[in-house]
Amino acid sequence: MKQVIIATKNAGKAREFQELLTKKGVEVKSLLDFPNCPDVEETGNTFAENAILKAEAMAHYFQTIVIADDSGLAIDALHGRPGVYSARYAGEEKDDQKNIAKVLEELKGVPFEKRTARFHCALAVAAPGRRTTVVEATCEGYITEAPKGENGFGYDPIFFVPQKGKTMAELSKEEKNQISHRAKALAKLEKQWDEIMNGKE
Numbered sequence: 001m002k003q004v005i006i007a008t009k010n011a012g013k014a015r016e017f018q019e020l021l022t023k024k025g026v027e028v029k030s031l032l033d034f035p036n037c038p039d040v041e042e043t044g045n046t047f048a049e050n051a052i053l054k055a056e057a058m059a060h061y062f063q064t065i066v067i068a069d070d071s072g073l074a075i076d077a078l079h080g081r082p083g084v085y086s087a088r089y090a091g092e093e094k095d096d097q098k099n100i101a102k103v104l105e106e107l108k109g110v111p112f113e114k115r116t117a118r119f120h121c122a123l124a125v126a127a128p129g130r131r132t133t134v135v136e137a138t139c140e141g142y143i144t145e146a147p148k149g150e151n152g153f154g155y156d157p158i159f160f161v162p163q164k165g166k167t168m169a170e171l172s173k174e175e176k177n178q179i180s181h182r183a184k185a186l187a188k189l190e191k192q193w194d195e196i197m198n199g200k201e
């Protein structure tokens with residue numbers, strides 16, 4: 001089976017790529033399969049810049065084509081925070097529960113209609129000697145007042161999806177994968193897919 005390397009150490013993301021790409025008959029590898037691979041510092045100011053940093057560093061390391069995902073949550077009432085700092089919002093240990101608690105605390109007293117937010121996903125495709133490409137997509141919703149649901153990862157339990165009437169964490173994986181920022185960004189890579197799969201330079 002053909003392989004694709006996703007340059008992520010986030011188990012939730014890796015699982016979603018696995019789910020999203022099984023219908024393509026592709027084996028998904030993530031950086032969790034390569035424990036010795038280096039960490040890439042996310043020094044960019046945008047999701048796209050960080051996705052490019054991760055993709056290019058890992059394409060260089062593996063000497064093959066890779067896809068990196070940089071994503072996060074932008075909350076209007078918090079002027080776009082946590083944004084590119086979503087993973088580490090409440091500290092370097094990247095604790096989803098602490099991140100959720102911090103967001104809910106900051107939004108205390110903000111009424112539902114002003115709790116608009118969106119998930120962003122930037123995907124960068126990089127390969128040695130090739131120009132890197134980036135696609136981006138978003139998923140709109142509202143931040144709830146309390147977590148609900150067990151599925152997904154990150155901020156999913158507090159992200160209400162209006163068209164489903166549920167939080168992202170209450171959706172089945174199939175439902176999340178129909179509407180998520182990650183699924184929509186991946187769909188934009190469709191035209192490049194043959195090239196991505198024929199990978200090695």
Ligand SMILES: O=c1[nH]c(=O)c2ncn([C@@H]3O[C@H](COP(=O)(O)OP(=O)(O)OP(=O)(O)O)[C@@H](O)[C@H]3O)c2[nH]1
Nearest residue numbers: 008009010069070071072073086087153154155156
């Ligand atoms: O509820 C969520 N549902 C999602 O679908 C989702 N996608 C992203 N996020 C949040 O944004 C951070 C990404 O930061 P990020 O792109 O730097 O990834 P990361 O540091 O976790 O792993 P890596 O890919 O960099 O190795 C993650 O940790 C999460 O907090 C999500 N939260």
Ligand SMILES: [Mg+2]
Nearest residue numbers: 010042070087
């Ligand atoms: Mg990261």
